[in-house]
Amino acid sequence: MKIAKKIILSSIVFSLLTFSAFAKDTKFGPDLTIKNKTNVSEILVKPELFVGKNLLIEGVALDVCKERGCWIKISSDKKKQSIKLKVDDGDMVFPADSIGKNVKAEGSIYKVEISKEDIIEMEKEKAKNKSTKFDPKSIKEGKTIYMFKPKSVVITDK
Amino acid sequence: MNVRKINILVHRYLGYFFFGLTIVYCVSGFALNHLDDWNPNYVLNNKKIEIKPIKNKEEISELEIREILYKFNIYSDFKKNNVFYPSEDTIQIILKKDEKVIINIEDNTANHEFVSRRPLFHALNFLHRNNIKKSWTYYADFYAVSLFLIALSGMFMKKGKEGIWGKGGLIALTGIIAPLAFILLYY
Numbered sequence: 001m002k003i004a005k006k007i008i009l010s011s012i013v014f015s016l017l018t019f020s021a022f023a024k025d026t027k028f029g030p031d032l033t034i035k036n037k038t039n040v041s042e043i044l045v046k047p048e049l050f051v052g053k054n055l056l057i058e059g060v061a062l063d064v065c066k067e068r069g070c071w072i073k074i075s076s077d078k079k080k081q082s083i084k085l086k087v088d089d090g091d092m093v094f095p096a097d098s099i100g101k102n103v104k105a106e107g108s109i110y111k112v113e114i115s116k117e118d119i120i121e122m123e124k125e126k127a128k129n130k131s132t133k134f135d136p137k138s139i140k141e142g143k144t145i146y147m148f149k150p151k152s153v154v155i156t157d158k
Numbered sequence: 159m160n161v162r163k164i165n166i167l168v169h170r171y172l173g174y175f176f177f178g179l180t181i182v183y184c185v186s187g188f189a190l191n192h193l194d195d196w197n198p199n200y201v202l203n204n205k206k207i208e209i210k211p212i213k214n215k216e217e218i219s220e221l222e223i224r225e226i227l228y229k230f231n232i233y234s235d236f237k238k239n240n241v242f243y244p245s246e247d248t249i250q251i252i253l254k255k256d257e258k259v260i261i262n263i264e265d266n267t268a269n270h271e272f273v274s275r276r277p278l279f280h281a282l283n284f285l286h287r288n289n290i291k292k293s294w295t296y297y298a299d300f301y302a303v304s305l306f307l308i309a310l311s312g313m314f315m316k317k318g319k320e321g322i323w324g325k326g327g328l329i330a331l332t333g334i335i336a337p338l339a340f341i342l343l344y345y
Binding site: 026027060062063066067068069073075076079080081082093095096097098099100101131132 | 243
């Protein structure tokens, strides 16, 4: 009985210690190292100039991958713009209920060539999720897009 | 206390203590194993409606936003700084961290998206995926080590023909065949 009591007591202490370290901010990866941020609008003017450079960007979360949490789209400092932060599946899992929160991310821009077939598949999936119709004939060719690959992300309430 | 008794105690008490967490990993593991078939974390709700064309596509008016929200039976207030223009053809109004309205100014439609956490599964997956990080990492490590000890001590629960050098060992070896075969075939 003495052993059982000791085990139960140690378990409770260990569990409480675990609970005590929960934080409000959602952080992924190591701490941010850059202090000066680069405006998203500045990057989007000529994204190819920023490919591979280590940057800090900031914006409001507008959309998140609901299936795997593998991307998060954030607002730009200018209208009619946004940028997608994309990670490999499982590297970071962005919570789908991050919408409207402030996102700071350190990482780099990379170029992605998307084939016509892939665009059709993506649009089909999007239409399925949103219960809307999609005509594959509306996609004429592939495209080049630029995304942001983060190594550190901090999501905080606005 | 002899080694055999310690072995039994380790197996028994770690088994009791981690019963709950093992259920967490079982249920969550099953849920996450079928990511292609369902969304184990969230329930997605969408409702699309047609709207009047937006007068000034550069700056939607407060009145227009209210009209659209009323159409969705949303009467809560919205903040002006939660209205975004993410692309050439969309305007987005964030209502809450899991609720937004996306206006398509090209086809004059609005889509109300509401994401809710899937009860129970979201919490279990949250633990399983170690989204918390921090000291949960150590707790989960402790669980992993304990699971190893439970498995190892289990091998020595019985002596003789039923034990590791008999039927028990044979069953353990059989259990290794499937994962090994999958590695050889697909890795």
